[in-house]
Amino acid sequence: METPNQTDAAAVADVTQELSAYLTRNLGQELGPDEDYFALGLVNSLFAMELVNFVEQRYGIEVGVDDLDLDHFRTLGRLRDFVLAKTANRGAAA
């Protein structure tokens, strides 16, 4: 049987891999976990909302005004942490 830690590690790997694939497809290149695609000028004016819609749809979470901290969205690593925290919260709330 899987221990909770193994499951967590698997979830982290899955989310990281999915987000990375999404970002690569939409930014036209692969980025490291700490590269800031906003600061690098890789995004267009539609992207911020597309990214919000993507994480909402894929992970069944709601991004509201209280989540609007650009730091959550500017790198793969931070986006992964944000998604994991939101999905964990949802689990706790359920």
Added chain:
Amino acid sequence: MSDTALAGVADLTDLGARFADSVREDAADWDARGELPADVRLAAARAGLLGADLPVRHGGLGATPAQLGEACARIGGVCSALRGLVTVQSMVAAALLRWGTAEQRERWLPALARGELLAAFAATETEAGSDLAAVTTTVEEQGDTYTVTGEKRWITFGEVADVFLVLGSAGGRPAAVLVEADRPGVLREPVRGQLGMRAAQLAHVRFDGVRVPRENAVAPPGFGLSHVVATALDHGRFTVAWGCVGMAEACLDAAAEHAARRAQGGVVLAEHQLVRSLLGRAAVDSRAARELCLRAARLREAGDPDAIAETVAAKYAAARAATAVAGSAVQILGAAGCAPDSPVGRCYRDAKVMEIIEGSAQVSELHIADHLLRAHGHRPGGRRPEREEGRR
């Protein structure tokens, strides 16, 4: 018209059609006068058209994107200014629904849904059209208030709006703020006689050090353009796109009817192959636009992240179709299409505007190509921007 208020969601498409039919005879007159009478705005509100896609819990009809779109098509086919009213009201409502606090939603959405308040979207400035990151309107934080200073141009229903969603800059960070029209320092200069949407009571609006409470800010500074205005524009593109479908379809019907009836050279126009060619192209253009709008509606309903880009494509195609089909309709109607009260003549003028507002044709092409190229591994410039990329 109060019976339509109870029509409910299932009848929403029909509701758009019924409302459009009830005003069909008046639209040319409103266009000539440059105004949409207050009682018509009120009737549209009572019918539920101004809050059609807002959730029922916020006072709306809870319409799906496809239902909202169909209603916009029916209205757009009769009067672009009226469709413009639905567009601006629902743009502001969509931004608040998405990025407002619970208190803001409670305060504003039911009043917007019932049309007790008319909202306008105030982004454009003299030096900031397609490039909204260039806005110079300032939003200064001073204790518990924000002070808004700047001038907005070409604001649909700016002459009569009760509240403006204003895009400004708070110390270099894009900020979206609601400014009530009755606050000291709000000055409006009506615009009349522009090419199209003549009844949409446009105004240039000056905000002369207007103080608003902190709670009027929608989302924190920094998110005004990329999230708040982006949400409003995305919604606006969707309703404009459907309005264009309605314009194209109305013009196609008028052209076909005329071609089947009017005889020249001993035969009806429909017997001339060159006229048939115009009609054939117009039929395909308008059907293609409808299909792209339906596709966008499906993706929006599913919350698909591609819905934004597909809505850009739908709006681009539908505005082109409306322009082309209206042009052909005027051609086929001849002088009748040029008459002062000709519906197709008015559509022809209105359609051109649709290729300029909510993201011009060229800006849409850039977005569409950008999406395509990224999916094919194209690396965008990688140039560090001096400021946020803000193409409409």
